[in-house]
Amino acid sequence: MTIPPPSPTPALPLDDATAGAVVDAMIPLVGIPMAPEWRETVIANVKATAAAARLVLDFPLDDAVEPAPVFRA
Amino acid sequence: MRTSDLSAPMTAAGIAAAVAAGRLTATAAVETALAQIAALDPAVNAFTDVTAARARARAAAIDARLAAGETPGPLAGVPFAVKNLFDVEGLPTRAGAKINRERAPAERDGALVRRLEAAGAVLVGALNMGEYAYDFTGENAHDGPSRNPHDRERMSGGSSGGSGAALAAGMVPLTLGSDTNGSIRVPSAFCGTFGLKPTFGRLSRAGSYPFVASFDHLGPLARSVVDLGLAYDAMQGEDPDDPWQTPRPAEPVAGTLARGAASLRIAVAGGYFARGGEPDCFAAVRLAAEALGATRSVEIPEAARARAAAYVITASEAAGLHLDRLRVRPADYDPAVRDRLIAGTTIPAAWVHRAQRFRRWYRERVLALFDEVDVILAPCTPCRAPRIGQATIELDGVTVPARPNIGVFTQPISFIGLPVAAVPVRVGEGLPLAVQVIAAPWREDLALRVAASLEAAGVGAAQVAG
Numbered sequence: 001m002t003i004p005p006p007s008p009t010p011a012l013p014l015d016d017a018t019a020g021a022v023v024d025a026m027i028p029l030v031g032i033p034m035a036p037e038w039r040e041t042v043i044a045n046v047k048a049t050a051a052a053a054r055l056v057l058d059f060p061l062d063d064a065v066e067p068a069p070v071f072r073a
Numbered sequence: 074m075r076t077s078d079l080s081a082p083m084t085a086a087g088i089a090a091a092v093a094a095g096r097l098t099a100t101a102a103v104e105t106a107l108a109q110i111a112a113l114d115p116a117v118n119a120f121t122d123v124t125a126a127r128a129r130a131r132a133a134a135i136d137a138r139l140a141a142g143e144t145p146g147p148l149a150g151v152p153f154a155v156k157n158l159f160d161v162e163g164l165p166t167r168a169g170a171k172i173n174r175e176r177a178p179a180e181r182d183g184a185l186v187r188r189l190e191a192a193g194a195v196l197v198g199a200l201n202m203g204e205y206a207y208d209f210t211g212e213n214a215h216d217g218p219s220r221n222p223h224d225r226e227r228m229s230g231g232s233s234g235g236s237g238a239a240l241a242a243g244m245v246p247l248t249l250g251s252d253t254n255g256s257i258r259v260p261s262a263f264c265g266t267f268g269l270k271p272t273f274g275r276l277s278r279a280g281s282y283p284f285v286a287s288f289d290h291l292g293p294l295a296r297s298v299v300d301l302g303l304a305y306d307a308m309q310g311e312d313p314d315d316p317w318q319t320p321r322p323a324e325p326v327a328g329t330l331a332r333g334a335a336s337l338r339i340a341v342a343g344g345y346f347a348r349g350g351e352p353d354c355f356a357a358v359r360l361a362a363e364a365l366g367a368t369r370s371v372e373i374p375e376a377a378r379a380r381a382a383a384y385v386i387t388a389s390e391a392a393g394l395h396l397d398r399l400r401v402r403p404a405d406y407d408p409a410v411r412d413r414l415i416a417g418t419t420i421p422a423a424w425v426h427r428a429q430r431f432r433r434w435y436r437e438r439v440l441a442l443f444d445e446v447d448v449i450l451a452p453c454t455p456c457r458a459p460r461i462g463q464a465t466i467e468l469d470g471v472t473v474p475a476r477p478n479i480g481v482f483t484q485p486i487s488f489i490g491l492p493v494a495a496v497p498v499r500v501g502e503g504l505p506l507a508v509q510v511i512a513a514p515w516r517e518d519l520a521l522r523v524a525a526s527l528e529a530a531g532v533g534a535a536q537v538a539g
Binding site for chain 1: 287377378380381384385388396399400403404408411412413415416417418419420424426427428429430432434436474477489
């Protein structure tokens with residue numbers, strides 16, 4: 001069964017404040033000592049990735065579509 | 074002839090034929106390359122390492138074998154150089170990074186270096202690249218930019234910038250690069266060289282520094298299609314050291330390149346690939362299509378989403394690869410790379426999973442096109458080489474960041490691992506441009522046949538800086 005995605009994905013693209021909140025929450029989690037002067041560029045990159053992700057997330061896919069990489073044991 | 078003419082750089086095939094016939098020694102071919110590097114590289118900055126002693130010893134050994142009556146390999150005496158993410162015995166594998174210079178020297182050459190040398194080629198050095206291959210510019214904060222030999226204030230293209238620049242300057246006839254989202258094809262376009270990004274999983278990646286496991290490819294750049302084919306054939310074959318390589322026997326293209334393109338069904342990619350670039354980029358595709366008699370067009374479905382999915386997967390996998398280093402010494406990265414990698418650590422896993430599922434869907438749709446056509450033509454880049462340091466480019470009247478957008482036409486193709494020959498096509502008097510000749514998986518032979526047809530027609534031609 002294919003569940004239609006919400007369209008457009010409501011939280012994307014991110015605004016500056018939301019992207020900043022994501023960065024401020026995630027960077028301590030992943031443990032990167034980020035200098036304050038890098039924050040603006042990092043936020044810009046998070047927004048760019050979110051804009052790209054929106055294109056992907058807004059495209060309906062059947063649940064039967066498997067991820068591309070195949071691991072051979 | 075004992076030495077080659079410095080004013081007219083020889084092709085790899087020309088050097089190998091001359092060495093095999095005894096008209097040129099491997100030593101003379103290597104000395105010519107070393108002299109060219111010494112004369113030209115200070116202004117171009119394509120090389121980060123010149124392995125002169127090793128190259129001279131290797132060339133002398135080849136000459137000794139020839140003198141003893143042994144049969145030389147198909148690349149006998151051909152000087153070549155590799156992007157500095159390939160392992161070279163005795164050198165730390167730099168991958169364009171400050172941090173990597175502290176690595177222990179590689180204990181053996183990368184798999185493709187060994188295969189080229191087994192065919193008689195001679196490594197003369199390692200080439201400049203964007204840090205950790207995360208760029209389309211050829212710029213590097215640590216080593217300085219590799220410069221476009223046609224206009225040294227312009228980008229060489231990335232991330233295999235040195236690989237394109239060394240060829241276009243006439244320093245060596247053959248180089249190796251890597252291509253994750255376009256890093257062989259973009260320098261080919263900006264520098265005016267031929268390039269081959271083989272099918273994903275075709276050539277071994279063993280002994281090379283990774284970027285994005287899902288998309289990384291290695292391949293050759295050269296100034297002729299025959300040279301691409303010679304190098305490609307020498308590098309084929311299964312390698313147990315690469316767990317991502319697809320088990321498949323070698324399928325040599327030697328002897329197939331001159332078969333022509335008349336019997337092939339060739340189409341031009343429309344839609345996404347016919348907009349969003351400077352007019353000359355599409356004029357190059359038209360010139361190629363006219364030369365091939367190709368009148369039909371095809372629509373590669375959802376290419377914009379494919380590019381977006383490649384962008385997400387790249388950002389996430391690259392961040393994952395570098396997380397440990399980002400946690401302890403982020404200030405040692407090239408700032409333009411570091412901030413993208415840090416941003417990549419924040420991407421939800423669900424987005425990446427979705428992008429990999431979209432990749433499966435897209436692959437099936439695009440492969441269906443090859444029921445109707447054999448080869449698809451598309452532009453390589455949306456512009457000619459921007460100025461070094463230029464932060465933005467203008468596409469269809471919209472100003473966009475240069476660094477990620479130079480690859481808009483290459484990313485949707487490497488996303489599903491299709492083989493592509495980049496063919497330099499001259500449009501007007503400006504800097505070089507190139508056309509992507511795209512084939513179905515495992516049909517490098519068809520892409521190279523079409524490239525050879527364009528070369529024979531005089532439409533595709535490498536440009537060496539005067």
